[in-house]
Amino acid sequence: MNIKDHIRGVPDFPKPGILFYDISTLLAHPDAWQVAMGRMAREIIKFQPDVLAGIDxxxxxxxxxxxxxxxxxxxxxxxxxxxxxxxxxxDYALEYGTDTIEIQKGAIEEGKRVVILDDLLATGGTMAAGVELLRKIGAHVTGAGTIIDLAFLPGKQRLKELDVPFTCLASYDE
Structure with a gap:
């Protein structure tokens, strides 16, 4: 099954010139979602996680x-x-300003192996901030994963610079 067949492209969202890759169509298709989660599980288990961290x-x-x-x-x-x-x-820098990402104190024990996950990797700013936050609390970030990678943007490179292996199910070149 081609996962891309279940991901909808929404032009000009959230602003003109942006093509938004929407996973809601994947989530709505139970067979495709089962396949996607099975494939992700086979990749993520290679990172030997104790905990999975999901980005808001x-x-x-x-x-x-x-x-x-x-x-x-x-x-x-x-x-x-x-x-x-x-x-x-x-706190981390955005293109035009700053943002903040948080975790509950005590949510992860120091030294635990953590894989950080999101639906999509673009510039990698939020994912990198998540990695830095997890490291700040003493977690060992063993990997990162998304359903979608926008390969034409620098997200994978940012993770590589942080020495975080990355996996995804679907990569888009434009």
Whole structure:
């Protein structure tokens, strides 16, 4: 099964000139979603994770079912102010400003092997920030994965510079 057949391209979203790759059509097709999660599981298990970390918010849709399938823990990396209790944060640069990503204090024990997941890798800014946050709390980031990689953008290179192996199910060259 070709996973790309179940990913919809939405032109001019969220702004003119952008082609948005929408996984909601993949999620809505149970057979395709099962295949996608099976393929991701076979790749992610190679990173020997103890915990899967999903990036807010579509990364949760990838990480949570994979954690269940692989028998791993699951934690959320969220935007500032979205997690209850005490959090640890990491501020990072955007093209025009800054943003913050957080994790709940104590969510991952120091030294645990963590794989970070999202739906799509583009510039790699948020994924890199997630890696840095996880390292800040003492996690060992063994890999990263997404359903979609926009290969024409520098996301994979950013992860390579952080020494984080990367896997994806579908790569787009434009």
């Amino acid at each position: 918010s579509r990364g949760f849709l990838v990480a949570a079912p994979l954690a269940l399938k692989l028998g791993c823990g699951f934690v959320m990396l969220r935007k500032k102010g979205k997690l209850p209790g005490e959090t640890i944060r990491h």
